[in-house]
Amino acid sequence: MNAPLQGHTVSKPNAAAQALLSVDNVSLEYRTPQRVVRATHQVSFEIDPADRFVLLGPSGCGKSTLLKAVAGFIQPVEGEIRLQGQRVDAPGPDRIVVFQEFDQLPPWKTVKQNVMFPLLASKTLKRKEAEERALHYLDKVGLAAFADVYPHTLSGGMKARVAIARALAMQPKILLMDEPFAALDALTRRKMQEELLLLWEEVRFTLLFVTHSIEEALVVGNRILLLSPHPGRVRAEVHSHQYNLHSLGGVAFQESARRIHRLLFDETPEAERELDFSDIRIAY
Ligand code: ADP
Ligand code: MG
Numbered sequence: 001m002n003a004p005l006q007g008h009t010v011s012k013p014n015a016a017a018q019a020l021l022s023v024d025n026v027s028l029e030y031r032t033p034q035r036v037v038r039a040t041h042q043v044s045f046e047i048d049p050a051d052r053f054v055l056l057g058p059s060g061c062g063k064s065t066l067l068k069a070v071a072g073f074i075q076p077v078e079g080e081i082r083l084q085g086q087r088v089d090a091p092g093p094d095r096i097v098v099f100q101e102f103d104q105l106p107p108w109k110t111v112k113q114n115v116m117f118p119l120l121a122s123k124t125l126k127r128k129e130a131e132e133r134a135l136h137y138l139d140k141v142g143l144a145a146f147a148d149v150y151p152h153t154l155s156g157g158m159k160a161r162v163a164i165a166r167a168l169a170m171q172p173k174i175l176l177m178d179e180p181f182a183a184l185d186a187l188t189r190r191k192m193q194e195e196l197l198l199l200w201e202e203v204r205f206t207l208l209f210v211t212h213s214i215e216e217a218l219v220v221g222n223r224i225l226l227l228s229p230h231p232g233r234v235r236a237e238v239h240s241h242q243y244n245l246h247s248l249g250g251v252a253f254q255e256s257a258r259r260i261h262r263l264l265f266d267e268t269p270e271a272e273r274e275l276d277f278s279d280i281r282i283a284y
Pocket of ligand 1: 057062066
């Protein structure tokens with residue numbers, strides 16, 4: 001069970017309001033003919049509008065599986081996922097996923113056609129409006145001048161921006177990102193984190209972001225859910241709204257990173273219980 005032991009106070013400032021997304025005691029499994037693999041065990045969290053909510057944990061702890069369940073590709077074997085109170089049981093245009101591989105952009109379509117494609121395929125908009133919407137979001141990610149080029153002419157960072165523009169153009173209720181910058185070099189990755197935050201400042205979308213990097217979680221997120229190694233269980237939730245790229249290397253940032261590392265990997269987190277972290281909810 002994930003029982004909150006301490007300091008749940010800041011986790012939900014307005015408890016009366018309905019969460020945008022509720023993940024309620026969710027266990028996820030893969031069944032192969034040989035065996036059943038439990039990917040997550042009784043995971044619960046809630047995301048409020050305009051949260052930048054991060055799932056953080058070591059490789060194999062079930063982050064991608066959780067994201068796929070929120071997207072509606074996988075059904076829980078236990079528990080329930082609700083979007084604005086409605087049970088999630090299938091994929092839908094209100095939840096758009098950006099994956100790590102940017103070569104998900106069909107190479108025979110121009111950048112603009114790539115961004116327009118989901119809008120047309122889902123019959124969200126007619127061609128004219130889809131084109132306007134695509135250009136609007138390409139402008140937001142700084143790629144207006146590249147609307148008519150083909151993806152193979154773009155750098156990795158630019159492809160990432162196209163993928164983000166394409167997702168945001170659908171105006172989903174929640175944007176789901178699975179290690180979206182992991183394949184980029186370190187400098188481009190940092191730049192993309194910065195651009196994502198600037199974009200969030202402007203558009204205020206709701207984000208569920210998966211990473212295994214503590215540093216990236218602190219920079220990108222306002223709330224971070226720490227998951228234990230396989231099968232993923234909730235270890236703790238940490239508030240990190242005070243950090244951005246300018247905090248990197250600072251004393252408070254480093255201390256938070258160390259603390260998260262301890263929470264993630266310590267087998268005996270008793271020591272943490274004695275300390276007063278008002279910004280942490282710990283679950284065991
Ligand atoms: P993460 O994204 O945190 O690295 P995943 O969600 O990809 O973790 O995987 C969680 C667990 O589920 C891992 O043990 C992984 O091996 C297993 N798993 C993932 N996908 C499948 C699959 N298609 N079939 C069987 N097991 C899987
Ligand atoms: Mg993964």
